[in-house]
Amino acid sequence: QVQLVQSGAEVKKPGASVKVSCKASGYTFTSYDINWVRQAPGQGLEWMGWMNPNSGNTGYAQKFQGRVTMTRNTSISTAFMELSSLRSEDTAVYYCATDALGGYVYWGQGTLVTVSS
Amino acid sequence: DIQMTQSPSSLSTSVGDRVTITCQASQGINNHLNWYQQKPGKAPKLLMYDASNLETGVPSRFSGSGSGTDFTFTISSLQPEDIATYYCQQYDNFPRTFGQGTKVEIK
Numbered sequence: 001q002v003q004l005v006q007s008g009a010e011v012k013k014p015g016a017s018v019k020v021s022c023k024a025s026g027y028t029f030t031s032y033d034i035n036w037v038r039q040a041p042g043q044g045l046e047w048m049g050w051m052n053p054n055s056g057n058t059g060y061a062q063k064f065q066g067r068v069t070m071t072r073n074t075s076i077s078t079a080f081m082e083l084s085s086l087r088s089e090d091t092a093v094y095y096c097a098t099d100a101l102g103g104y105v106y107w108g109q110g111t112l113v114t115v116s117s
Numbered sequence: 118d119i120q121m122t123q124s125p126s127s128l129s130t131s132v133g134d135r136v137t138i139t140c141q142a143s144q145g146i147n148n149h150l151n152w153y154q155q156k157p158g159k160a161p162k163l164l165m166y167d168a169s170n171l172e173t174g175v176p177s178r179f180s181g182s183g184s185g186t187d188f189t190f191t192i193s194s195l196q197p198e199d200i201a202t203y204y205c206q207q208y209d210n211f212p213r214t215f216g217q218g219t220k221v222e223i224k
Contacts, residue, residue: 035213037161045153045161045204047213061212062118095160102208103151105172107160 002026004096004108011114017084020111022096029077030054033099036070036081038092039110046092050099051079086115119143119207123216129224136192138219140205145185149209152181152190154201155218161204165190197223 007021022034036048049060051070058070069082079096094111097104120143130136140150148168153161163172165181168188178193192199200223205216 044218045155045206045215047206047215050211050213059211097160101166102149103163103166103172104153104161104206105163107162110160 002098002106004098004106006094006096006108006111009112009114011116012086014087014115014117016086016115017082018086018113019080019082020094020096020113022079022081022108024077024079024098027098029072029074034070034072034079035097035099035104036068037095037097037104039095040089040092043092048081048094053079083113086113088115091115118212119146119210119214121205121207121214121216123205123219125219126217127220127222129222130195131224132195132197134195136195136199136221138190138203138205140183140188140190140216142186142188142207142209146207146209148184149207150181150183150188151206151208152179153204153206154199155204156201164203192221195221195223 003025005023010018012018030053033050035050038046051058053072067084072079091114096108098106122141150168152165155161164175169181180191182189202218202220204218
């Protein structure tokens, strides 16, 4: 069965960077785009960007341009999302999700990133 | 960016009642709209895609309609397990954008 397993919770200081991983199994990793969505505590869903695991092509929401980098390692079927210059407002649960023709069918379990001094 | 305006932001109703949520896009998005259900502490779950297509395994009490800018999501008979927050999302343009969510509670 399809699974996306994300890395564990992180606590970071303001100004630091965080790199979240998303390991895919149960399907051909390069078949579907990976999207990243975050959710601040008690808030709604916010789309961050997408990556094509086959080509490595990416697209980011303007809000995160210059701070976010999405990459992949196809040999281990894993996608990565790195967010730099962290601030308290970046405290959120970060999700990866597969994109099948626009719908996010499979999601990771979420990774809580806490930014605190 | 396309703004997605969902209403209401919350509702409280009884088991067995019909629930209707609307989502309005700031510009036309054809039928490129999804609906998700999110329960506390869990990842969202895709319920409907292309505005009106039920994802595999989703109960038929859920339905969706609309095209262009105005969309509706309906639960025909609310069940206790439907308590959750529901989000619409457009995928016609980048950036993908979500509605602000509708929290459904039992009265």
